[in-house]
Amino acid sequence: MSDQLTFTNPVTRFPDISPPKQDQPEPGLDAELIPGTDRGEKSYRGTGRLEGRRALITGADSGIGAAVAIAFAREGADVALNYLPQEEEDAQHIAGVIREAGRTAVLLPGDLTDADFCRRLVEDAVEGLGGLDALVNNAGRQIAVESLEEIDDQQWEDTYAVNIHAMFRITQAALKHLPAGSTIVNSTSIQAYQPSPTLVDYASTKAAINNFTKGLAQQLAPRGIRVNAVAPGPIWTPLQVSDGQPKEALPEFGKSTPLGRAGQPTELAPAYVFLTSSESSYVLGETLAVTGGSPTP
Numbered sequence: 001m002s003d004q005l006t007f008t009n010p011v012t013r014f015p016d017i018s019p020p021k022q023d024q025p026e027p028g029l030d031a032e033l034i035p036g037t038d039r040g041e042k043s044y045r046g047t048g049r050l051e052g053r054r055a056l057i058t059g060a061d062s063g064i065g066a067a068v069a070i071a072f073a074r075e076g077a078d079v080a081l082n083y084l085p086q087e088e089e090d091a092q093h094i095a096g097v098i099r100e101a102g103r104t105a106v107l108l109p110g111d112l113t114d115a116d117f118c119r120r121l122v123e124d125a126v127e128g129l130g131g132l133d134a135l136v137n138n139a140g141r142q143i144a145v146e147s148l149e150e151i152d153d154q155q156w157e158d159t160y161a162v163n164i165h166a167m168f169r170i171t172q173a174a175l176k177h178l179p180a181g182s183t184i185v186n187s188t189s190i191q192a193y194q195p196s197p198t199l200v201d202y203a204s205t206k207a208a209i210n211n212f213t214k215g216l217a218q219q220l221a222p223r224g225i226r227v228n229a230v231a232p233g234p235i236w237t238p239l240q241v242s243d244g245q246p247k248e249a250l251p252e253f254g255k256s257t258p259l260g261r262a263g264q265p266t267e268l269a270p271a272y273v274f275l276t277s278s279e280s281s282y283v284l285g286e287t288l289a290v291t292g293g294s295p296t297p
């Protein structure tokens with residue numbers, strides 16, 4: 001069985017998929033995505049890089065967050081997973097993979113648009129894990145809308161609530177628990193640099209996440225807490241079929257990248273592992289692009 005360390009051609013490591021038009025209510029489920037995604041269940045090999053670490057990951061039930069949760073567990077970390085209650089099926093699957101790796105999975109469903117929940121989430125993660133030294137702010141809301149006039153206040157505010165306000169509240173609540181050596185990794189996007197015309201609310205949150213990451217990294221550096229970000233390109237996840245993309249765009253999803261294909265969630269995991277592990281001790285305020293070759297500044 002090949003794993004993420006096997007010498008391979010990145011063009012053909014995963015199939016060039018052409019997803020059929022499909023629709024799921026927000027938030028989508030990995031369990032119903034066609035074709036299914038690779039989150040590393042069968043392929044990610046841990047090498048002890050996060051031994052004994054205690055991580056809280058938001059949006060950990062599916063897509064990129066699920067792949068990061070699996071990788072963290074196989075690298076030796078215990079993981080608290082946050083997701084929406086409607087995503088219990090996906091979350092239970094990932095929790096099972098974490099437990100098979102011999103690590104603890106703490107399930108903490110709840111809505112990140114609720115400010116009180118964001119703060120309670122951190123306390124519950126600390127209690128469930130017996131401490132906290134890694135935070136991955138990965139949950140995100142992306143709804144494609146054709147024109148600015150069609151973005152109502154609720155849509156605008158919900159996108160900012162999940163992508164920005166929750167990141168602020170969770171990070172702030174986590175700080176009193178994070179010892180020196182801890183890490184924070186935020187999920188931003190290539191959309192921070194190349195905004196799609198249909199994603200003005202979403203893309204602008206991702207630019208803000210980059211900026212927040214670089215400012216906070218400097219503030220927390222003297223405390224020995226490192227803050228970084230990962231900027232994925234087009235990755236095949238449930239986000240894309242729950243109105244994240246216009247339906248007609250799905251069959252061509254990811255094909256315009258230099259590699260010519262969409263990325264799979266497990267291809268993101270090593271970037272999060274690197275930025276969380278002490279091997280990246282001199283890397284702060286960095287946004288690591290995982291875009292299939294689409295250029296970023």
Ligand code: NAD
Binds near residue numbers: 027082142235239
């Ligand atoms: P995904 O749908 O699998 O994950 C997003 C998760 O966000 C959901 O599983 C859900 O648990 C969580 N979420 C959304 N609203 C929430 C709320 N109100 N309360 C609690 N949780 C909520 O999709 P993904 O593509 O893996 O997305 C993960 C991150 O990666 C997001 O921040 C997204 O913006 C970013 N990203 C994705 C892509 C891509 O092409 N898939 C590209 C760039 C960036």
Ligand code: MG
Binds near residue numbers: 027
């Ligand atoms: Mg999900």
